[in-house]
Amino acid sequence: MGYLEAAGVRKTFEVEEGEPTVAVEEFTLSMAEGEFVALLGPSGCGKSTVLNIMAGFLRPSAGHVLVEGQRVTAPGSDRGVVFQEHALFPWMRVLDNVTFGPRLRGVPRRERLEMGQRFVDLVGLTGFERHWPRQLSGGMKQRVAIARALTNDPKVLLMDEPFGALDAQNRRMMQDELVKIWAATKKTCLFVTHSIEEALLLADRVVTMTARPGRIKAVHEVSLARPRDDAAPAFVTLKRELADLLQQELPEEAGRVAGAESRGKRP
Amino acid sequence: MAPAVELRGVAKEFAARGRHVVAVESIDLAVAHNEFAAILGPSGCGKSTLLNMVAGFERPTRGQVLVEGEPVQAPHPGRAVVFQEAALFPWYTVLDNIAFGPRTRGTPAAQYRPRIDTLLDVMGLRGFERHYPAELSGGMKQRVGLARVLIMEPAVLLMDEPFGSLDAQTRSVMQELLLTVWERRQQTVLFITHDIEEALLLADTVSVMTARPGRIKTRIAVDLPRPRSLEVTTSPRFNDLKRRLLALVREDTFNPGADHAPRAR
Amino acid sequence: MTVRRLAWALALPIALFVLWDLAVRQRWVVEGIIPAPAQVAAAWYTWIFGTATTSLSPYSGTWLANVAHSTRRVIEGFLLAAALGIPLGVFIGWNRAVARAVDPSIQMLRPIPITAWLPFAIAVFGIYDASARFLIGLGAFYPIVVNTTHGVRDTNLLLLRAARMLGAGPAAVLFKVVFRSALPSIFTGLRLGIGVAWTAVIVAEMIAVKSGLGYVLWDAYYVGRMDICVATMFSVGLLGFLSDQVILRASRVALRWRALEAHG
Amino acid sequence: MATDTMVMVSHRAGRLGRSPWARRALSLIGVLAVWQLIVWANEAVGFMNPALLPTPAGVVRGASEQVAEGILYLDVLYSLYRVVLGFLLGAAVAVVLGCSAGSVRLIEDFLDPPLEMLRPIPPLAWLPLFIFWFGIGEPSKIYFTAFVAFFPVYVNTIEGVKFTDPLLRRAALSLGATSGQMFRLVTLQAALPQIITGLRLGFGMAFLALVATELIASNAGLGYRIMESRNYFKVDWMVFGALMIGLIGFTIGSLIRAGEARLLRWRPRDEK
Numbered sequence A: 001m002g003y004l005e006a007a008g009v010r011k012t013f014e015v016e017e018g019e020p021t022v023a024v025e026e027f028t029l030s031m032a033e034g035e036f037v038a039l040l041g042p043s044g045c046g047k048s049t050v051l052n053i054m055a056g057f058l059r060p061s062a063g064h065v066l067v068e069g070q071r072v073t074a075p076g077s078d079r080g081v082v083f084q085e086h087a088l089f090p091w092m093r094v095l096d097n098v099t100f101g102p103r104l105r106g107v108p109r110r111e112r113l114e115m116g117q118r119f120v121d122l123v124g125l126t127g128f129e130r131h132w133p134r135q136l137s138g139g140m141k142q143r144v145a146i147a148r149a150l151t152n153d154p155k156v157l158l159m160d161e162p163f164g165a166l167d168a169q170n171r172r173m174m175q176d177e178l179v180k181i182w183a184a185t186k187k188t189c190l191f192v193t194h195s196i197e198e199a200l201l202l203a204d205r206v207v208t209m210t211a212r213p214g215r216i217k218a219v220h221e222v223s224l225a226r227p228r229d230d231a232a233p234a235f236v237t238l239k240r241e242l243a244d245l246l247q248q249e250l251p252e253e254a255g256r257v258a259g260a261e262s263r264g265k266r267p
Numbered sequence B: 001m002a003p004a005v006e007l008r009g010v011a012k013e014f015a016a017r018g019r020h021v022v023a024v025e026s027i028d029l030a031v032a033h034n035e036f037a038a039i040l041g042p043s044g045c046g047k048s049t050l051l052n053m054v055a056g057f058e059r060p061t062r063g064q065v066l067v068e069g070e071p072v073q074a075p076h077p078g079r080a081v082v083f084q085e086a087a088l089f090p091w092y093t094v095l096d097n098i099a100f101g102p103r104t105r106g107t108p109a110a111q112y113r114p115r116i117d118t119l120l121d122v123m124g125l126r127g128f129e130r131h132y133p134a135e136l137s138g139g140m141k142q143r144v145g146l147a148r149v150l151i152m153e154p155a156v157l158l159m160d161e162p163f164g165s166l167d168a169q170t171r172s173v174m175q176e177l178l179l180t181v182w183e184r185r186q187q188t189v190l191f192i193t194h195d196i197e198e199a200l201l202l203a204d205t206v207s208v209m210t211a212r213p214g215r216i217k218t219r220i221a222v223d224l225p226r227p228r229s230l231e232v233t234t235s236p237r238f239n240d241l242k243r244r245l246l247a248l249v250r251e252d253t254f255n256p257g258a259d260h261a262p263r264a265r
Numbered sequence C: 001m002t003v004r005r006l007a008w009a010l011a012l013p014i015a016l017f018v019l020w021d022l023a024v025r026q027r028w029v030v031e032g033i034i035p036a037p038a039q040v041a042a043a044w045y046t047w048i049f050g051t052a053t054t055s056l057s058p059y060s061g062t063w064l065a066n067v068a069h070s071t072r073r074v075i076e077g078f079l080l081a082a083a084l085g086i087p088l089g090v091f092i093g094w095n096r097a098v099a100r101a102v103d104p105s106i107q108m109l110r111p112i113p114i115t116a117w118l119p120f121a122i123a124v125f126g127i128y129d130a131s132a133r134f135l136i137g138l139g140a141f142y143p144i145v146v147n148t149t150h151g152v153r154d155t156n157l158l159l160l161r162a163a164r165m166l167g168a169g170p171a172a173v174l175f176k177v178v179f180r181s182a183l184p185s186i187f188t189g190l191r192l193g194i195g196v197a198w199t200a201v202i203v204a205e206m207i208a209v210k211s212g213l214g215y216v217l218w219d220a221y222y223v224g225r226m227d228i229c230v231a232t233m234f235s236v237g238l239l240g241f242l243s244d245q246v247i248l249r250a251s252r253v254a255l256r257w258r259a260l261e262a263h264g
Numbered sequence D: 001m002a003t004d005t006m007v008m009v010s011h012r013a014g015r016l017g018r019s020p021w022a023r024r025a026l027s028l029i030g031v032l033a034v035w036q037l038i039v040w041a042n043e044a045v046g047f048m049n050p051a052l053l054p055t056p057a058g059v060v061r062g063a064s065e066q067v068a069e070g071i072l073y074l075d076v077l078y079s080l081y082r083v084v085l086g087f088l089l090g091a092a093v094a095v096v097l098g099c100s101a102g103s104v105r106l107i108e109d110f111l112d113p114p115l116e117m118l119r120p121i122p123p124l125a126w127l128p129l130f131i132f133w134f135g136i137g138e139p140s141k142i143y144f145t146a147f148v149a150f151f152p153v154y155v156n157t158i159e160g161v162k163f164t165d166p167l168l169r170r171a172a173l174s175l176g177a178t179s180g181q182m183f184r185l186v187t188l189q190a191a192l193p194q195i196i197t198g199l200r201l202g203f204g205m206a207f208l209a210l211v212a213t214e215l216i217a218s219n220a221g222l223g224y225r226i227m228e229s230r231n232y233f234k235v236d237w238m239v240f241g242a243l244m245i246g247l248i249g250f251t252i253g254s255l256i257r258a259g260e261a262r263l264l265r266w267r268p269r270d271e272k
Helices: A047-055 A094-098 A100-104 A109-122 A138-151 A168-185 A196-202 A233-247 B047-055 B094-104 B109-122 B138-150 B168-185 B196-202 B230-234 B236-251 C003-025 C037-049 C063-094 C096-109 C114-125 C129-153 C157-165 C170-207 C213-222 C226-254 C256-263 D004-013 D020-045 D056-068 D071-103 D105-118 D123-134 D138-162 D166-174 D179-216 D222-231 D235-263
Strands: A004-013 A021-031 A036-040 A062-067 A079-082 A156-160 A188-193 A205-209 A216-221 B005-016 B019-031 B036-040 B062-067 B079-082 B156-160 B188-193 B205-209 B216-221
Touching (some): A047 A156, A079 A138, A100 D179, A109 A138, A138 A168, A196 A233, B019 B047, B047 B079, B138 B168, B168 B196, B168 B230, B216 B236, B230 B236, C037 C063, C037 C226, C063 C096, C063 C129, C063 C213, C063 C226, C114 C129, C157 C170, C170 C226, C170 D179, C213 C226, C226 D123, D020 D056, D071 D179, D071 D235, D105 D138, D123 D138, D123 D179
Parallel strands (some): A079 A156, B079 B156
Antiparallel strands (some): A004 A062, B205 B216
């Protein structure tokens, strides 16, 4: 049995008219402790739904998720989440955000500030402890969000396209940082992304999903040594392979017209 | 013949909340006719400022911006811009958005109608004429944004990270679409991006900018054969160029505060 | 809405009505301090339709006339406020020089509640419609001008640039972009304005004019006809609600693109 | 910053008044000048009875008379006492009810229909009932002021509590927040800007209501003084009274704003 285990997870959403939409179907995945898995798929393929089920924000329509054999029923501090939109509390300074988890558990102030400082230093934000979130750039906000999740010492770290809103160069820098942070903390990580390159730079395993309804299409082991060189031939070959896989998942006319990506809702 | 776009010793400074910020400094750049020129740089390096000066939205503090040998005074349909957030008028339908330019210039409908028809087909917008922007996905909005300026038949096309907020798959689709359109029309393009692969895939030349204050550090020619498609990204030559650019970009040592420089508006 | 939620929703109003009725009938409260619902309904009916026999009640059959008086004043004052407030708001928002000349004065006069101008209005305009029109117009003017200003100022810079690079001149930019983009905010101002207008008309009629619903309200209070008082309150509430709905509907038509935006 | 042209204008206007206070003073002097011009024009042409037209000098004289007679001080004290007490009472009830209704669906479904039914009735239409119920003394004024202040605060509190960013809730949940902690540390904080907006609006309405009660049924306070001045045709006193009320409203509004700026330091600048 894996450390983090999803078995036969299925999720349907009710719609106002007609049949319920199936977002995710037969999702089964087993992760070892300390493993880094990337969940890759086109937008709207249900990969965030999977993450939300693991976090406990959504309940699966069928199947279940286990963390160390414990069944997930609600959000909890054993699973830290990093969101795409950072979700920092805007009314708290950086260090207060980072130490929010221990504060909820009633850890004395001095002790939790020490804990927080360690992770603030780890993510490279030393000197920014007293800043408000509004004073930080997008990349720095995500650093705070990662530190906040880590300070709570979760068993599993769930990341939902955390660098999706950053520009390419900041994204690249954050990816390098994350590899270092992961090496230092040895956390079990599930990382959702739509970028092939990002998945290949970070993960031990890349799980590719199909478009709606989302199922697991393929699983690739990435055995390249870290830090990885994204222009190396082995990397490029793997990237091409995954790109072809994903290309099949683009809607029919999308290759030419991409009209189908419109939500197509008529008033 | 004068270059299509030329910047001579251009600098731009802002006063932001009492502080003096140099956005770009001593920029020299010449873009030839029908050249697809990409400007590559991290966010906050002033590459959008550079484009805004060519568009005529902002005036340089020093130096000269020339288009077809004429100094730029104000925005003009001959230098049309595709913005990152599409910047469609939310209260107009797709059709009215595309027709905005010709209509405000008083062009008779009979003249621009056929052009709209062609553009709807080329851009894959057929069937969406009566939709409002709010009903479109990000990729579709950018198609409208592109159609809206192509109908003006601009001499220079300015694109400010047009695909920056799209997801990876949609971005690829849009890049291929732009390649097709450009290879058919052959016109001068100034393309701002922070994505190395995007720059290499699309452009004839890539100018790399440094972080604040922004300067042009290097300019490299992209000698990949045309017509190009996404396939080109796997070629060894492409990856050689990519590695070179990556090294150039990384030289600007990043620290967490690097992207924290105060934004000029 | 499900049946259960509907039941919950109706529970309190019905309970309140029953309690209200019981309280009066069982004389839990001192007699005459509050009329029973049935009594209000009867008084309202007579007030609207009059009685077959000639009645001594001065309120018999006068409802429509009073509603007409109040409504006319509200419409006049409100239109006046909109006609002045919208263009002025556009100028303040668009042109910094105008903003500097006009805006501080508006901001300084705004904290004075319209009620404080009432005696002044009577002194200057006398006990006539003009007093009411001045008060209503003034009250509705502030939210309209302030919201219009905000709407114009918040116009997305990118949209302005887009319009200019497509060759739009100042007039096209103003009407096709700035005004359109400020429209949601202008409608918010109009809705706030009509609410203030109904408040203002009641005050003005209570004190400064001798007709309309506000006058009836105060008059009924003076002669102790609480049933008419309550009927007046509900009448004004109804009119206020209806006028708000009219503006709301108009805004939904004018801002169709925005409804789509909200639904995603 | 709405337009490019505005930026250019600002360069030229910059010389005129550099500080915002200087500009405000300039604008006010402009208003006074126009007012004085109207008075002079009226003296020359006589389009209305000069006795009805207040002059700037007259208003200043009225002010000094009221100070000299010692009534200004008492009026201000009475009005302040009523409006502050009524406002605090109404706002406290509104925040408590708004928080409960905003976080518990059942309570909202229960409270909403009757309140929605009463909301379109302009608050001032309740005045006769309040006088009838609570008499002509202080209680009716304070209760009425509280009642009028209630609605804006309540509506804004509910909105703020209900529309707390769900992402922040999720973040707090996955960090292990209990429901009590969620309300205290997340919901209330996130709703604060909206609650303060409600307080500002509520205060404005409370003041408007108080002045109305003082006009109609009182023997002290700024509103009463204005009405009394009307009976003696002291137009100068009336305008001074209105300005005095405006000054108090502005002062308390500024205090709320200052508190807001302090409490909401964390907010990005572009959200005002």
